[in-house]
Amino acid sequence: MDDFERLRGRLFGIAYRMLGTATDAEEIVQDAWLRWQEVDRSKVRDADAYLAKVVTNLALKQLTSARVRRETYVGEWLPEPVLTGRAEFEALGPLEVVAERESVSFALLLLLERLTPAERAAYVLHEAFGYSYRDVAELIGTTEANARQLGSRAGKRIAAEPRRDRPVDRAGWRNLVERFLAAARLGEIEELEQLLAADVMSTADGGGKVIAARKVLVGRERVARYLIGTLEHFGAGIEARLAEANGSPALVAVGPDGVVAVCFIDLGPDGVTDLRFVLNPDKLAFAATQLSRIEGLPDLDW
Incomplete structure (x- = not known):
């Protein structure tokens, strides 16, 4: 089975938990698939990490714009x-x-x-998918210390x-x-x-x-x-x-x-x-x- 198809469920799961919208998650997975078709696979050492990073970054970008749209959403917003x-x-x-x-x-x-987009990403990746904070840092493009701080802050806010x-x-x-x-x-x-x-x-x-x-x-x-x-x-x-x-x-x-x-x-x-x-x-x-x-x-x- 192709690496992408093997990981499709996980990639959708990351995007959905990040966004709360299944239709946007589907679009992100499709976008990630298109990028996967264009990449030189011989230079990808870890398909799991590479695709998770692509989806996480696409979701972060989408989440930022989605929050702007939700400010003008008619009535209450639910996932x-x-x-x-x-x-x-x-x-x-x-x-x-x-x-x-x-x-x-x-x-x-x-x-x-x-949560902020970065807090949400750190929380989802660590708590829902079990990524270490070192891996979370790599996926969202920050330091391990900051990833740990983001995850901790998110966890405390949710617990409160x-x-x-x-x-x-x-x-x-x-x-x-x-x-x-x-x-x-x-x-x-x-x-x-x-x-x-x-x-x-x-x-x-x-x-x-x-x-x-x-x-x-x-x-x-x-x-x-x-x-x-x-x-x-x-x-x-x-x-x-x-x-x-x-x-x-x-x-x-x-x-x-x-x-x-x-x-x-x-x-x-x-x-x-x-x-x-x-x-x-x-x-x-x-x-x-x-x-x-x-x-x-x-x-x-x-």
Whole structure:
């Protein structure tokens, strides 16, 4: 197998964790492939290091420009979801241990947005891919001491952020989410409120392309009324299925024209703490392509 194809999954994984956008990660991997075709292979001593450096530098450049674009983004910005948990969904590689799942979790990707590009690169390369700080320094073009400082600073900033979710018990998650969906569909607002934490937060990313709340909604009554109202107006013909995305359980909503939403639901001791709806069609394109590799959606359940 060609070195590039052998490393394609790792290269996509680096770019995706750096950017939080699967479509941009794909473009970066394609750009890296074009550069690989032009390079004199006899002068490349370590294909792994060479390609990782190319992708890291492309991602750093892309991340800098992406942050400028996000300043004018319509409404709340969320990462692009990537379906996981099936052989057909191999973009991120196997997520066999907790640390691998955490490295692509929606919660972590959102926290990574608060880091500088250099901090994010150092953290991703060291924590998610196990590169030594000496190798990180080579990949991002700095000294080992500075790479270590960047990684340490990133780790401390992430550790300092409060986490509202708890480790997922999939059976418990499924039970609560099924009750949650039933209450929302039937308009049973009191039942729905009982399943929500008092400080529950709902974030929707429509990107100005579809109707969605442009600000974070907080509080069980406000969130419950929003959810019920949304389903009443837009829920006809939409089927929600349990799936795995970014290494965690999620809901994939499918309509007549394909995927219309991916929703991540975080649970705390008092019920649902966070709802994150990816609704922007551009951000659902990658997941839709993944789904096209299987026949329909019926076997996504875990």
